[in-house]
Amino acid sequence: WLPSFVELKGRSRPQGRRVLPIERTRGSEILFGVAPCSMALSQARRDLFRLFLKQSVGPQRLVSSELVLQAAARGVPVLHVGRRELDELCGGRVHQGVCLEATPLRYKRMEEDEGSDGESTNRQLLWLVLEQIQDPMNLGALLRSAYFLGVDRVVTSRRNSCPLTPTVSKASSGAMEVFDVYSTDDLRSFLKAKAAEGWEVVGTVSQSETVENVPVISCLEFRWNKPIILVIGSEGDGLSLETQLLCHQMLLIPSGRTLHPGIESLNVSVATGILLHSICSQKLRKVLPLQQQG
């Protein structure tokens, strides 16, 4: 069958003519934006049904040709549609002229993972654990940073975490398409097990928060000498008390001025980026030439 909207495409369509809804393959979702669609086409992690492209001119045309080549290589049909059909397909989000119909991505379950047993705990491993991150923009930004900065694994708490939606993929700038994301049903047992294996569990705290029974240090003082799990809580609530109590220490990002009460924290993805970079720089310093000493 051919979707009914195809007859409507083109510039000659009269203003105000109704955009007919596009029939979707059962169980599919609509990825939107250049990076998520291009990355999904480059990987074999989703079943792909149709690529929807806006007829484009100018520099956007090059991007389109690239996507058409990728789709051809994967045997994915390409349909040229109007802007309004794309708006409709992705619910008015910023699609940059491209949508892709595909099966959803799911979290990998830590419980089913066989690979980690063989990993030596002597390696400089860094895992990022996300507790109840519900905002898809924050989750996407966190995945993008984790991927870029070299986090070995991201694990989320299954309970109260945002699923791996197309919005998360867009906010991750496509990193979600190439980077496995794990989840666990029982965050507490998972952290306890890793601690027993010799991992260091590190939480975060902002200047206005207090933590009992867990030492707080500046991220500048932190030394990386065993595999680390960095645990991040949600923007509003931070880490749960149960998780805080499983941390060996809490990292604080020092502020550079006296802060007005009520503006005493950073955005969660900015704070996580700073902490990951601060930790990773200890590894990077060893391999980079230092050209500008003194």
Next chain:
Amino acid sequence: WLPSFVELKGRSRPQGRRVLPIERTRGSEILFGVAPCSMALSQARRDLFRLFLKQSVGPQRLVSSELVLQAAARGVPVLHVGRRELDELCGGRVHQGVCLEATPLRYKRMEEDEGSDGESTNRQLLWLVLEQIQDPMNLGALLRSAYFLGVDRVVTSRRNSCPLTPTVSKASSGAMEVFDVYSTDDLRSFLKAKAAEGWEVVGTVSQSETVENVPVISCLEFRWNKPIILVIGSEGDGLSLETQLLCHQMLLIPSGRTLHPGIESLNVSVATGILLHSICSQKLRKVLPLQQQG
């Protein structure tokens, strides 16, 4: 006068009854969200007309009482309204039960600024210059980070930059209300003048970009030994060529893995947070006790 919607408030209002539009003071705008409204009430930078609050229960009630006290101290009338009136007031944005009618905040003009002449160039000063940041969410996140991390001044290019809207204030978590933001009509002349005064102008570059005639170094190798201007470009386009050529050097955030083509950068506010923290940590290291050496 009393706005007409006041008669409509309360839980007894029948479902579906139309929300009458609220008349606005000429030239005012509507701030939304707890942090922007609370910070605006705490400062004398805007004229404030009315505080709109949702009747609240639970923990939100404490926040409301605090806002009512702040409004009383400033002599700002408080109106209790329904959720739908608040939705209408701020165009459906996330208001957290509070809106504030106020005069807009404007950029301070660098050209009118008299203060900087007296500042010694020997101090460890850090200014952040934003070139053509048009996305209000990014601008807000950048202001929040700049404020937290201790940037001495933020300067934007007047041309093609987003104005200081309520959305920017919300994204800055209220930092925009307490932190002066400057703009200049002529970014190039401004950078040239600061360079002539002995400032170091530092740009940024991602791994996939090339820059001619400007040395590129890792942010880990950067040494802070004179007043710095860090120049940031927009997420899509980066710095203009003209601005790049005015930079003494370009900073690169090293990635922690081999990156897939197309996902070779960080979100602009995350990248800026990492660069500012990386620069500031050189100042902070000197004043913090190092408890965990070795």
